[in-house]
Amino acid sequence: MGRSLQALRIRNFRIFFVGEVVSTVGSWMQMLAQAWLVLQLTGSGEALGVTMALQTLPILVVGAWAGVVADRVDNRRLLVATSLAGTAQAIAVGVMQATGSITIHWIYFFAFVLGVVTAFDRPTMQAMNYELAGPDDLPSAIGIASTINSGGRLLGPALAGILIGTAGLAPVFFLNALTFAAVVVAVALIRPQEMFARTAHLTRVRLRDGLSYVWRHPTLRLTMAVMAVVGTFAYNFAIIVPSMIRFEFHASPIALGVVQAVGGVGSVIGGLVAGSFYRPTVRLLGLVAAVFGAFIALSALAPGLALFALLWLPLGISSAVFSTVDQTVLQRSSAPEFQGRVMSLFTIAWMGTTPIGGLIAGAVIDTWSARAALGLGATATVLSGIVALALSRRRTYEGELDTEAAPEPASAPTDLAPDLAAGT
Secondary structure: OOOOOHHOHHHHHHHHHHHHHHHHHHHHHHHHHHHHHHHHHHOOHHHHHHHHHHHHHHHHHHHHHHHHHHHHHHHHHHHHHHHHHHHHHHHHHHHHOOOOOOHHHHHHHHHHHHHHHHHHHHHHHHHHHHHHHHHOOOOHHHHHHHHHHHHHHHHHHHHHHHHHOOOHHHHHHHHHHHOOOOHHHHHHHHHHHOOEEEOOOOOOOOOHHHHHHHHHOOOHHHHHHHHHHHOOOOOOOOHHHHHHHHHHHHOOHEEEEEEEEHHHHHHHHHHHHHHHOOOOHHHHHHHHHHHHHHHHHHHHOOOHHHHHHHHHOOOOHHHHHHHHHHHHHHHHOOOOHHHHHHHHHHHHHHHHOHHHHHHHHHHHHHHHHHHHHHHHHHHHHHHHHHHHHHHHOOHHHHHHHOOOOOEEEEOOOOOOOHHHHHHH
């Protein structure tokens, strides 16, 4: 536990941690509200698949260039911009829902807008882990970041389910808009002189250099491929779980919030466990992928809602361990100046594959069932884990570049607090 949380010793990381917790809770609240709104308007798993596809399509299309931006500019300024854009998007959806003018086509549009924001926000956020915690505490920082997402997944859907059941959908979107302010405040309080320099010595940042960098390193290439497969076929829970709750178990949004909360508890545990791994390997990645796939398969076979919800505890643990180990292997095997581009490709593999996977999952749900969609994800995840285990026997995947040597803190961009106070 001490190793898992050691990044919290760093003041900048602690402040950023608080802001991210608040914002992430709001994002998960909106995720559930949006899914329930789509099913309420259309009753179609395919429509939900289209929504998620549009929300992640920008990540696939512009995600790699977003990584170039993250390697070129001050990441704090970029996070302020994405937070303000996210606020505007949430307010717009909330107003249209409150006035009764929302339609499925407007949901499609705003999902796409949120996808553009996410395409720039995610790689910037992940690259910030290095700048705030440095290389020595990077595994802990990544594990804590995973726990933040898991904590949001725990609290957000539960709060959203209660709000939807008592006050309606619109308040969920308005509350999410307010939570973005926490990131802006956190960024303003970060001390730039205590950050770890990452890009100051670069003279030129190009996308093709990042692509070739990943391709030349077997560990990066394999780790990215595993996440791409799992991201395409398994990480469609935002589509599959609401469909399971509504169509298989015929339950309410409160039940959906409970299932998401149970998974969130598991994810918090998994994030803390994964944060204690000082040097995770490709072999470990293969093992956790196989275990993750096995729990997805068990959830697909659950005969009732109670067992389905219970299985989301170990499923949440294995999911968080898998994603954290994958990300940690990537960041520890990447040179600091390539972190933005490498993590943008990770974001594409993790979330940008949903335009394909979401449509596949939606079609499988409408043609067969949500259980079949879970089964497809389980099969792909187990197979990717087996492949990683087989290839991990080759020495080249275990002894590559390690970025433990790191630049000293300093030479970070100038403080943003005066600019933020002035509204610039």
